[in-house]
Amino acid sequence: MGVEARRGPRRGEDTRAAILEAARVEFARTGYAGTSLRAVARAAGVDPALVHHYFEGKDDLFAQSVVLVSLPGRPASLVSQVTEGPREEVGLRAVRTFLGVWEARRSSFEALLRSIVTSEEVSRAVREFLTQEIFGQVVAGLEPGLGPEERDLRAGLAAAAAMGLAMGRYVVRLPGVADADPETLVQRVGPVLQGYLLPR
Amino acid sequence: MGVEARRGPRRGEDTRAAILEAARVEFARTGYAGTSLRAVARAAGVDPALVHHYFEGKDDLFAQSVVLVSLPGRPASLVSQVTEGPREEVGLRAVRTFLGVWEARRSSFEALLRSIVTSEEVSRAVREFLTQEIFGQVVAGLEPGLGPEERDLRAGLAAAAAMGLAMGRYVVRLPGVADADPETLVQRVGPVLQGYLLPR
């Protein structure tokens, strides 16, 4: 009955990538704390020790599988994608941009969302990323001479709206939001971002 | 050197309540999966076995400390609080109502927020609560003859906006949102809810 799983390399299979993918799925399902290395290994069809051979530990695996993938390489390009164009359509462009990024990296983005609430580090990273790298830049670009408190408020409200959309679509899966096609959401939520970023 | 923690009742202290409070704080900090019964016991200054004496297990403790407290007794009263009044101020009343409830039960509400992403059961409960008991009722009350897909979309978007506000204020603590006074948020977010619930 011995399954005698034999050792040594498995030809033609990128095991490291398999582990990364399994980790992404697992983190997306149960968050950082709820995911065990053994569950990841099981899902990847691999010995738990192998996970440690390729990654330094749970935090490293999380960083490599989730954080590195879901944070877009150049925040600045996101910002310019939003700010460049007619001022009265900033909101539309913002929603369109984010939905595009999210949909493309769905599983790792889900994992990131789920880990916001579990890990203080992730939470802080997301906070700083959203407020400083993204919406702070957008607001500052749109209206340079703005007091810091008003700037924080506008950026924060916009970020909150984006997070609500993400949570509703990917985590809580609210009917009507989870199954809407992206452009519908752009048309409905765009004006809201517009109003937060450029009141009046 | 023996600390000889003595057994038997401690006069004048409501230990059960202390455990409940410690559990609320702990669940709020680290979510369901990230919280251990021993951590709760430690925070309450109590032996871990005592937690089991008062509660059937981790799920029961969570239900008693978080769920029972943060879900308001009568959803219907919330709904009527929102719907009763001038139609053009539904959004303002909605935000004001929610912020009121949240601020009052802050720590347990935080715990609930953090558990949405961890537990599929909590997630489903929140989804059904928000869409059916609250925003579904509000939308239906405001515009009775509305197609189901449009009703779902409006309710979903409103729920997403509310969740975003909650996440931004209590979990991610976005500057500008976390420290704003409630009425400021009512004035800024109210029109958004208004637009989702009653477009045009």
Added chain:
DNA sequence: CGCATATTTCATCATGTGATGAAACTACTC
């Protein structure tokens, strides 16, 4: 072939987890 290197598994560790049963202690009743 023989050897080196990378890959994979096994065996094992210390620790933390939820859980249970029994013993010690206090307060209350008769």
Added chain:
DNA sequence: GAGTAGTTTCATCACATGATGAAATATGCG
């Protein structure tokens, strides 16, 4: 004061977790 019921701690269980070192296997190079 003896007995009883409720409260609290202790000792311990079986199991899962993250982690490590060594052994086994396969591949590629000479």
